[in-house]
Ligand code: FES
């Protein structure tokens with residue numbers, strides 16, 4: 001299963017196979033600036049620093065141009081990593097909005113007991 | 124008052140199969156035609172051939188159409204739109220399937236709007252002779268009709284002036300930087316009839332659309348729509364809630380290509396002599412989302 005590392009803070013988040021970056025981050029209890037979740041509004045663009053992504057739907061050229069794709073812009077609501085990737089959010093930080101979700105997502109990954117700092121309700 | 128209403132909204136979708144599923148099975152519109160790569164839909168409480176046109180390839184608005192009562196009105200619109208300085212051309216019958224000849228206008232904001240006088244009638248789903256209150260087997264949210272659109276323009280004042288001077292719309296509510304006469308206009312909600320809006324304009328990049336809306340019968344149907352969106356995994360932007368602006372109850376949601384749709388119910392009766400409501404920035408959160416009283420980060424930035 002691929003891992004996405006999210007800069008600027010270097011947070012590592014496990015994804016399911018076939019899962020989009022957006023879906024995986026939210027499932028793990030994180031949030032960042034998103035809009036339609038359906039590839040239309042372009043607000044969820046991030047920079048792909050390393051690794052490769054595939055798109056699970058047709059992405060409109062007026063949302064993500066060929067040039068943007070070639071130069072590492074990634075539409076995170078439609079992008080499915082092929083192997084591990086590192087992305088950088090644009091002018092924002094990944095926010096943890098649910099430590100409960102993060103706790104159970106970690107547990108489900110078989111990572112054992114998460115560190116005390118990531119236990120439910122610890123913030 | 125020559126214009127009757129917004130008759131159709133024509134948008135691009137990235138995947139036609141998914142879009143048909145959304146507008147047909149989730150929104151519950153009736154497909155009336157599929158031709159030349161376009162799919163046409165109408166709501167059950169509409170009588171003309173279509174109110175939504177989908178075209179595959181891209182995302183966002185292609186154009187929208189306003190119906191006028193009398194073909195004779197088109198000459199006046201053409202003259203006034205030309206005098207306004209918009210790009211105006213005649214369109215012939217059949218350029219849009221099942222739509223009459225008319226006038227095509229390119230607004231300074233680059234939006235294309237068309238005025239036409241007739242469309243092939245197909246009739247209300249409940250008929251007009253001793254009709255029932257609604258069709259018994261509605262699908263999805265069973266949206267009755269297209270209501271309005273919120274388009275995005277760099278110069279809101281200019282587009283408001285177009286709709287006033289060329290087609291006699293009037294604003295019912297406005298969002299401005301202050302109550303001063305020379306305040307900057309951020310958004311305006313305009314109507315040609317007695318509903319709150321047929322068209323609204325929000326400040327932002329030219330040519331974009333913020334959403335287009337279907338009128339629902341009331342709050343119960345808005346709540347029911349929210350239930351259907353949960354069942355269909357339709358992304359919900361906000362709601363069910365109320366807008367302070369127009370007092371309407373609402374859900375903003377997205378189609379499978381990311382075009383924002385709305386279910387809208389309520390509002391109040393508007394008249395030309397009713398004083399215009401003005402909202403100012405310190406209350407914009409309450410104006411847009413009356414209960415949360417906070418603008419989410421998507422409202423001003425997410426559009427197609
Ligand atoms: S959230 Fe709208 S394009 Fe990704």
Ligand SMILES: [Fe+2]
Pocket residue numbers: 271272273334336385387
């Ligand atoms: Fe609306």
